[in-house]
Amino acid sequence: MVFRHRQVIDTLPSYKQGKPAPQVEGRRSFKISSNENPYAPLPSVRQAISDKALARINRYPDMRGWAVVERLAAETGVRPENIQLGCGSTEVITQLVNLVAGKGDEVVYPWRSFEAYPIIVTTAGAESVQVPLTPEGAHDIDAMIAAVNDRTRLVIVNNPNNPTSTSVSDADVRRLLAAVPQDVLVLIDEAYVQFNTDPDTCVGMDLFREFPNVVVAQTFSKAYALAGLRIGYAIGPEDVIDGMRKVALPFGVSAAAQVAAVASLDAYDELSERVDALIAERTRVIETLRGQGWRIPVPNANFFWLQLGERTDVIAGYFEKAGLSVRVFSGEGIRITIGEHEANDLVIAVCAQVFALTHSKVLVD
Known part of the structure; x- marks a missing residue:
């Protein structure tokens, strides 16, 4: 069908959800393509949803999300007026871009990075300035600084960076x-902050408290295992947050998501144990793969990056045949989520096979 529309949308790729686990006869399969937490929500969180939300799904949720906002304010030491909720951190980033950027404006961010950035920026009518990563998969801060001009309305720092899992230092x-x-905002996108163990990393909240133009985005999707409920938040200057509310999707964050977020904050100690377990698994996997001979950037999220170049698609086939769905970036590399112990063991086995075949030059499709 031919219909009138914004032609620039035709230039965008559709956002691709991580593939489900492939079906392999006689083998348990695993989805490790979306950086999801492999643990189910805690029983206390599920109970809170049942007790406080399910009976009220015929009613609109609190659009401001005061229960979550006030709890986050108490946790972080900021005012409620500094906090805005959204359907995951992706939506609060969308709110921010829609607030500050439009036709003729530019948004600077590292690339490769979060796949939603170019979609969000283009949909707002603005232009993406994609600054290539360093060969090690890290932010090129000097190049990002050089990219800022009088058309720049927002600079995004993705820490840890998705998909390379590299951390950005406080000094950088x-x-x-x-x-x-100072009238150009800098967004610190910290979707995976709970997994970041780099002692030199930047801390978004520290920078928010020191600089007038910093906005921090975090989410309940990853460490808190609430990806399916879609709730994230931004912390920023009061006037910025007020502007974000004006462009937000009305009633976007469900009552169930709000209840689950508060219950998850109440259960933070239990959730921290799960985060620590995933970090320990990450360490085990990376140390084993490096022992096999792989060169992998130090990961600081719940995933790691295999930079494979032109071999990417062929190597991805080995994971699929083994019952593993991974995130494939054709011609660049593969992002692998740290999942269940059994899934991680299977990743280790496939990587050993692929490394041996690659270096014996018998890798075949």
Whole structure:
């Protein structure tokens, strides 16, 4: 059908959800393509949803999400006026871009990075300025600084970066902030912050407290295992948050999501044990793969990156045949989520097979 529409949308790829686990006869399969937490929500969180939300799904949720906002304010030491909720951190980032950028404006961010960035920016009518990562898969801060001009309305720091899992240092982000005009916002996207063990990493909340143009985005999807309920939040200057509310999707965050978020904050100690377990698994996997001979950027999220170049698609086939769905970036590499112990063992086995075949030059499709 031919219909009138914005032609620039035709230039965008559709956002691709991670593939489900492949069906392999006689083998248990695993989905490790979407950086999901392999643990189910805690019993206390499920009970809270049942007790406080299910009976009220005929009613609109609290659009401001005061129970969550006030709890987050108490947790972080900021005012409720500094907090905005959204359907995951993706939606609060969309709110922010829609607030600050439109036709003729630019948004600067690292690339490759979160796949939604170009979609969000283009949909707002603005232009993406994609700054290539360093060969090690990290932010090129000098190049990002050089990319800022009088058309720049937002600079995004993805920490840890998705899909390379690399951390951004405090010193680098401070250097970036010193170079960016104070009327240009800098977003610290911290979807995986709970998994970041880099002692030198930037801490979004520290920077928010020191700089007038910093916005921090976090989510309940990853460490809190609430990806299916869609709730995230931004912390920023009061006038920025007020502007974000104006462009937000009305009633976007469900009552179930709000109840689950508060219950998850109540159960933070239990959830931290799960985060620690995933970090321990990450360490085990990476140390084993490096022992096999793989060169892998130090991961600081619940996933790691195999930079494979032109071999990417062929190698991806080996994971699929083994019953593993991974996130494939053709011509670049593969992102692998840290999952259940059994899934991680299977990743290790496939990587050993692929490494041996690659170096014996018998890798075949």
